[in-house]
């Protein structure tokens with residue numbers, strides 16, 4: 001078999017066999033196939049697509065390309081959760097502690113932010129001292145002790161995806177449905193949880209810009225997960241405006257702690273409770289999501305989720321005093337608001353544009369390996385549907401320098417649209433997809 005023949009077949013729109021896909025994945029993981037051939041193949045897939053059968057084969061081959069965790073042995077009943085990425089998406093920081101406080105183990109492996117999509121690892125690391133590069137032994141010990149782990153994905157897990165994703169990132173081949181579905185699901189399958197809840201985002205701040213596209217991606221991922229013997233459920237949620245108010249690493253940690261203390265933005269709290277409820281149901285802790293929601297609310301309101309968050313921060317070397325004193329989180333020297341120029345109703349708070357402004361402030365990376373500033377970001381004062389008067393704040397910018405502040409303020413003007421007529425608030429969720 002030769003890689004070039006497989007590239008040509010895909011270029012011409014043909015369906016690849018399981019053997020061809022297996023050959024490619026093996027060559028990607030071992031380094032035998034050079035970058036230029038992998039990139040050419042990824043571009044052919046982007047244009048020609050893949051059938052669901054090819055996508056399942058690609059996922060399973062990538063999941064099997066490295067180490068696989070047997071979480072069930074160490075943490076029976078563990079539930080995994082994955083978001084396809086968005087702006088202001090700090091859900092894991094709240095949902096992990098809620099679900100663990102309900103007695104369901106959570107081992108959450110996350111990535112770093114890239115482009116406008118924030119990364120949960122960057123958020124955790126904005127807590128002083130917090131370590132995320134845990135060894136396999138540390139992960140297994142901690143999940144046994146406190147039922148909750150937040151760590152980076154180890155390089156041994158689905159290594160073929162690691163190499164392929166890095167190449168896709170620099171060759172314009174990320175936004176391909178079969179490549180995204182197989183990339184996400186290969187890591188979920190290799191991570192070992194028997195139950196998986198997917199939060200598939202739709203909107204300007206997500207990979208999939210429309211609800212229809214996100215729903216197709218969600219359906220494919222559910223089919224792949226269930227086909228691999230994992231109970232998999234997907235929720236399609238909105239990423240047309242940021243989730244909650246805060247965008248930026250330490251700012252999002254602050255908002256997550258406020259939510260765990262019983263306050264926090266209404267949309268973010270509601271989003272977390274729904275995801276937690278579906279995790280509890282999918283993991284078999286409760287029979288109905290309705291019961292899961294009641295249990296999740298009890299653990300959030302009663303402070304058990306905050307206690308779990310505190311135990312996690314302590315276990316991973318972080319300064320747990322941040323739970324009581326938010327001023328211990330990194331903060332910027334320069335702050336300023338963007339004011340409303342004409343009264344009306346907020347029709348748009350564009351997640352993509354706000355995410356980009358936050359990256360330019362230094363909260364995210366333009367390319368892999370860039371350093372980030374944990375303190376910078378944007379805190380919205382409004383959501384779509386809100387009524388505003390002239391002079392009100394649309395958002396507060398947290399910048400490292402006065403120049404950064406005024407540049408972001410200029411840039412953010414284009415992210416908001418205000419109209420005269422009343423506007424309905426946006427839905428949090430569009431649909432739930434089960435097998």
Ligand code: URA
Nearest residue numbers: 084165179180183184
């Ligand atoms: N997240 C992933 O892990 N892979 C993708 O392809 C896109 C988002």
